[in-house]
Amino acid sequence: MIKARGLERRFRRKGRNGGEVHAVKGVDLDVSAGELVGFLGPNGAGKTTTLRMLTTLLKPTAGEATVGGCDLLADPLGVRRRIGYVAQGGGTAPASKVVEEIEFQGRLYRMSKADALARGAVLAEQLDLAGLDQRMTATLSGGQRRRLDIALGLIHSPGLVFLDEPSTGLDPQSRANLWDHIRRLRDEQGVTVFLTTHYLDEADALSDRLIVIDDGKIVAEGTPDSLKARVSGDSVVIGVSPESAAETAEVAGRLEGAHELTVTDGTVRFRVPRGDTAMPELLRALDARGIAMASMQVHRPTLDDVFLTLTGRSLRDAEEGAPVDAAAEKETTHVA
Numbered sequence: 001m002i003k004a005r006g007l008e009r010r011f012r013r014k015g016r017n018g019g020e021v022h023a024v025k026g027v028d029l030d031v032s033a034g035e036l037v038g039f040l041g042p043n044g045a046g047k048t049t050t051l052r053m054l055t056t057l058l059k060p061t062a063g064e065a066t067v068g069g070c071d072l073l074a075d076p077l078g079v080r081r082r083i084g085y086v087a088q089g090g091g092t093a094p095a096s097k098v099v100e101e102i103e104f105q106g107r108l109y110r111m112s113k114a115d116a117l118a119r120g121a122v123l124a125e126q127l128d129l130a131g132l133d134q135r136m137t138a139t140l141s142g143g144q145r146r147r148l149d150i151a152l153g154l155i156h157s158p159g160l161v162f163l164d165e166p167s168t169g170l171d172p173q174s175r176a177n178l179w180d181h182i183r184r185l186r187d188e189q190g191v192t193v194f195l196t197t198h199y200l201d202e203a204d205a206l207s208d209r210l211i212v213i214d215d216g217k218i219v220a221e222g223t224p225d226s227l228k229a230r231v232s233g234d235s236v237v238i239g240v241s242p243e244s245a246a247e248t249a250e251v252a253g254r255l256e257g258a259h260e261l262t263v264t265d266g267t268v269r270f271r272v273p274r275g276d277t278a279m280p281e282l283l284r285a286l287d288a289r290g291i292a293m294a295s296m297q298v299h300r301p302t303l304d305d306v307f308l309t310l311t312g313r314s315l316r317d318a319e320e321g322a323p324v325d326a327a328a329e330k331e332t333t334h335v336a
């Protein structure tokens, strides 16, 4: 469905300070039909720029790709006919009725009014929007508006849909509901889904496969579980009194495979291959020395741990350090 080789995009910064931003630095992608792929990275990593290239909205500075079986550079129209694109923030006009948006989107794809409305009715059923066609889009809830954005992106029945940050701005319940709908698009309609996200939970819950991008380059790829398996061991955090912290660390350090040991005041942190089996042994050893444990947490590795292992930074820290102009020139309309 998607095959990209060496995709690159540079931007020239406007203004006196000028300079160049190398937003995407040679990206290779392979996505098969029926996959639900998450494209994960911090703000400013190059996700939207990659997506805009793959959807023909932005010309690559270098590289090549086929999307939906059509060559990106030689046949952009063919690509557009075969894909749906739901931009960050969507593209509905607040003063339009839902039915008008559906008709308008159908017209962009040269569909007859009757065909657009018939397809709109099917999508409304699938995306839980039935009965809302006479509502002004401004009166829809965040979740309903996001589902309408997706319905508009699917009006021409594309086999591949690109979703840019689909759940941004939604409350937890609407996000979970939207994830359900996205999963069903793939499971029940067979639509291939390529979505960008900087939410670890979204990437984890939704994607069959994750592609992680940082600073314009792919830094990892695999199922969420296989990526987590790259982080060696469970993370353990033990709380003891500050006076017994050093001795606790010494005991923990003797556990088989214990590593990344640190001590701060009364908190001892380390990683160990199997936290669940190591803990009883540690408890017995501390007990024998008369050390009382005040608290204990054992965590399976998270995608944030994966990102930290790969880049030396936590995904959240990377977000905080992201450039502020990342939102510049974001698309807010659907591909026509």
Ligand SMILES: Nc1ncnc2c1ncn2[C@@H]1O[C@H](COP(=O)(O)OP(=O)(O)OP(=O)(O)O)[C@@H](O)[C@H]1O
Pocket: 011, 012, 013, 021, 022, 023, 041, 042, 043, 044, 045, 046, 047, 048, 049, 050, 198, 323, 325, 326, 327, 328, 329
């Ligand atoms: N039109 C533009 N002109 C100049 N720089 C740009 C332009 N578009 C993007 N950039 C820069 O390219 C880099 C990648 O931006 P991009 O929007 O692709 O990141 P992103 O991973 O999608 O981030 P976000 O999660 O915030 O959407 C950033 O440094 C951004 O500032």
